[in-house]
Amino acid sequence: MSTVVNDTTIHDLGYQRYEGAREGVRGAWRVLFAQGFRAMFGLGRPLKSKAVPAFVLAATMLPCLATLAASSATKGQLPIMYGNLIESQLILFVLFAAAQAPELLSHDQQHRVLPLILTRDVTRDVYASARLAAVWCALLVVCAAPLLLLYIGEIGIAVDPAAAFTKMGTKAGPVLMQATLTAWVIGAIGAAMASMTARRAYATASVIGLFLVATAVSIGLDDLAGVSADVSGFVDPLRSLHKMSLILFGEKNRAMDLAAPPPLWMFVALALALGAVGAIATCWRVRRVRV
Amino acid sequence: MLITHELTRRFGNVMALDGLTVSIEPGITGLVGSNGAGKSTLVKILLGLLEPSSGSAHVMGHDVVRENRAIRSLVGYMPEHDCLPPEMTAAEFVSYMARCSGLPATAARERAAEVLRHVGLFEERYRPMRGYSTGMAQRVKLAQALVHDPRILVLDEPTNGLDPAGRDEMLALIQRTGREFGMSVLVSSHLLGELERVCDHVVLIDAGRLVRAERLGALTGETGTLLVEVDGDVEAYCAALMAQGLVVQRDLLRALVELPNGDDAESVARVFATHDIVRDVAVATGVGLLRLERRRGHLEDLFAGATT
Numbered sequence: 155m156s157t158v159v160n161d162t163t164i165h166d167l168g169y170q171r172y173e174g175a176r177e178g179v180r181g182a183w184r185v186l187f188a189q190g191f192r193a194m195f196g197l198g199r200p201l202k203s204k205a206v207p208a209f210v211l212a213a214t215m216l217p218c219l220a221t222l223a224a225s226s227a228t229k230g231q232l233p234i235m236y237g238n239l240i241e242s243q244l245i246l247f248v249l250f251a252a253a254q255a256p257e258l259l260s261h262d263q264q265h266r267v268l269p270l271i272l273t274r275d276v277t278r279d280v281y282a283s284a285r286l287a288a289v290w291c292a293l294l295v296v297c298a299a300p301l302l303l304l305y306i307g308e309i310g311i312a313v314d315p316a317a318a319f320t321k322m323g324t325k326a327g328p329v330l331m332q333a334t335l336t337a338w339v340i341g342a343i344g345a346a347m348a349s350m351t352a353r354r355a356y357a358t359a360s361v362i363g364l365f366l367v368a369t370a371v372s373i374g375l376d377d378l379a380g381v382s383a384d385v386s387g388f389v390d391p392l393r394s395l396h397k398m399s400l401i402l403f404g405e406k407n408r409a410m411d412l413a414a415p416p417p418l419w420m421f422v423a424l425a426l427a428l429g430a431v432g433a434i435a436t437c438w439r440v441r442r443v444r445v
Numbered sequence: 446m447l448i449t450h451e452l453t454r455r456f457g458n459v460m461a462l463d464g465l466t467v468s469i470e471p472g473i474t475g476l477v478g479s480n481g482a483g484k485s486t487l488v489k490i491l492l493g494l495l496e497p498s499s500g501s502a503h504v505m506g507h508d509v510v511r512e513n514r515a516i517r518s519l520v521g522y523m524p525e526h527d528c529l530p531p532e533m534t535a536a537e538f539v540s541y542m543a544r545c546s547g548l549p550a551t552a553a554r555e556r557a558a559e560v561l562r563h564v565g566l567f568e569e570r571y572r573p574m575r576g577y578s579t580g581m582a583q584r585v586k587l588a589q590a591l592v593h594d595p596r597i598l599v600l601d602e603p604t605n606g607l608d609p610a611g612r613d614e615m616l617a618l619i620q621r622t623g624r625e626f627g628m629s630v631l632v633s634s635h636l637l638g639e640l641e642r643v644c645d646h647v648v649l650i651d652a653g654r655l656v657r658a659e660r661l662g663a664l665t666g667e668t669g670t671l672l673v674e675v676d677g678d679v680e681a682y683c684a685a686l687m688a689q690g691l692v693v694q695r696d697l698l699r700a701l702v703e704l705p706n707g708d709d710a711e712s713v714a715r716v717f718a719t720h721d722i723v724r725d726v727a728v729a730t731g732v733g734l735l736r737l738e739r740r741r742g743h744l745e746d747l748f749a750g751a752t753t
Contacts, residue, residue, distance in 0.1 A: 169563060169626040172556055172594035176518065177547040185544035200532050265530045270589065273492045273522045274545040275514075445494050 182275040183284045190258040190288030199257065206253035207296075214243045214300040222307040234308050236301065236325075237400040240332065243300060244392045245365075247336060250296055251289070251344030252361035256354045258285045259345060259436070263352035269445035282440040286345050286433055293341040298333035305329050328402035335398070335425040339391050342432025349439045365392060384416050394424055446471050446597065446629055447491060452500035454486050454653075461486040463653035464500065469631060473623040475640035475647040475661075476633040483653040484633040485525060488601050491631075492522050505596065518546060521590035521628075525601040528586065531575035535566055535585045538574065539592050546593035553592075560588040564618060580611040587618065591626075598622060600632040604639055616643050670740040671702040673723055677732030685726045691719065701740070 177184075189198070196204030217239060225232045262268045271281060305325060312318030347364055348357040372390035375381040387393045398421035400406065447469035454462040462483045478484050489495040490502055493513040501508060507515045529538060536557055543553035561570045564584040569577070574585065583603060590598055603619060604612045620643045623630040634640055640647060641661065649656040675682055675698070683700050686693045692703035702723060705715045720737075727734045 170559060172548070172552070174552045175549055177549060179514075179547070181547040181549065182545045185541065189541065198533075198537070261530065266524070266526050266528045267530055269494060269524055270522065270528050270542060271545050272494060273517065273520065274542065274593070275517050275547045276545055277513075445489075 186284035193257045194254045194292030210250040218300045226311040236403040237405040240399045241396045252358045255344040255348035256357035259349040260357040282437040289345045290341040293337035297336040301329045338429035342429040346432040346435035449502040455498045471629045472645035473630045475644035478650040521595035523590040523600045529574045535570040542589040543592040560591045564588045598630045672740045673700045674736035675732040
């Protein structure tokens with residue numbers, strides 16, 4: 155074994171026992187999280203896995219820059235509407251989750267790496283929680299980036315940044331809350347749908363499909379069943395997230411002029427519940443994957 | 446080392462394991478059975494990937510269900526199926542697996558490089574595994590099972606899909622792992638010939654039940670039968686041998702002659718005498734002696750006897 159060291163060749167020292175540190179479950183969780191977080195942005199993956207993250211980041215940040223430029227050119231006459239910008243970006247966040255969450259959760263099933271991981275210092279719950287955390291953190295970065303860009307930009311282009319900062323201080327909370335809850339909902343639902351199948355394409359389609367179906371049902375309730383928009387809005391996670399942003403940033407759209415919107419806490423509770431359901435579904439599924 | 450007691454696992458109506466009680470000792474152990482005999486199910490239960498329906502199993506004194514965590518650093522698992530993500534390089538993948546076993550990043554990289562060298566993968570380890578041949582893929586699978594320095598290696602059909610040369614290399618590697626690295630190895634296979642070459646013990650299961658578990662030497666040593674192959678009238682030859690007072694069985698063109706048992710001088714002398722009779726009778730009946738050898742036990746015989 156390792157005690158025999160052959161002096162004549164440098165290359166073959168024989169088999170060496172490993173006596174060093176073992177970090178156990180915590181180390182394993184960290185590497186699953188880190189590897190997953192990188193994979194969400196296509197790092198350590200082939201070029202085509204980087205396409206969607208790059209596109210989504212560009213497509214969400216550029217309109218913010220344009221808005222800032224317009225506002226700057228008009229010397230702040232053109233107000234910056236956070237909520238309206240978010241509306242068009244939500245579907246891009248969904249696209250990001252749909253394209254990238256399967257990189258973590260389907261990929262391991264597709265290439266049957268999961269049984270190997272599960273015979274190491276990783277239980278099924280550890281695996282599910284590490285992957286969920288990776289999806290959430292990546293989405294938090296993607297969701298917060300455009301909002302933070304707007305926020306910092308709005309202060310930066312102000313005539314008097316210091317005064318603007320004092321005035322804008324109250325907006326930091328809504329920015330972070332909106333980003334966190336958006337990531338929580340879209341991340342958990344994306345992870346849950348991605349973990350259901352070993353086929354990447356199906357996983358991606360099912361994430362997008364779920365949100366589209368929810369939107370379609372919501373619109374159907376509106377138009378066909380004549381349910382009030384306030385109620386039907388709750389069926390569609392994206393519409394709820396948008397409405398929540400309007401309330402958070404104190405903005406309005408036409409529908410809201412007619413009747414007072416539902417209170418903020420209902421939207422927050424809905425978002426928290428949706429994310430929790432997604433997280434539980436992910437754990438439930440990972441526990442049942444046949445390996 | 447590995448002990449199961451009345452181990453049973455059901456998949457719906459199918460009994461994959463049916464009250465299997467076996468004790469596996471340190472060394473290289475072959476787990477033999479036809480496809481669907483329950484080999485992979487047993488392996489997965491020992492690894493904690495599946496829970497038994499009833500009964501118990503222990504790995505180095507740890508219960509596989511209750512002390513699942515303790516077993517994880519003790520075993521290395523090489524699955525039967527493909528398990529390599531195509532876009533990763535072997536070096537990345539093996540060190541990733543090491544880190545999943547809780548090794549710190551630097552140690553994981555060093556260990557990965559070391560075990561990849563042991564299995565004979567050098568420059569190729571920096572290439573994505575998409576382009577690997579089956580032989581290279583099998584080496585990477587073995588390397589990832591070794592990387593966290595387990596005490597027991599569990600190899601599920603390690604020679605599957607390899608050409609004869611690749612198979613020889615893989616078997617040599619397994620043998621080296623068992624002998625030089627000081628690990629116990631449980632290697633499953635449905636190919637018996639290859640197990641004969643590397644294993645100390647063999648466990649034979651069929652339809653989820655234990656058929657035999659023995660030291661390999663006991664199974665494949667010399668038997669007390671002399672195999673005589675002759676050219677000519679076998680029937681007359683056998684009759685002539687029996688006339689000399691020997692116990693003879695005819696097997697196609699061969700005569701199987703029972704030899705006396707025992708190690709004492711008298712028995713050995715009688716064994717020599719029997720050889721003489723066989724020769725003399727051949728001369729007397731005018732048949733040509735083609736082959737004369739002690740019959741050896743083969744795993745195939747054992748297997749055929751067990752399953753038919």
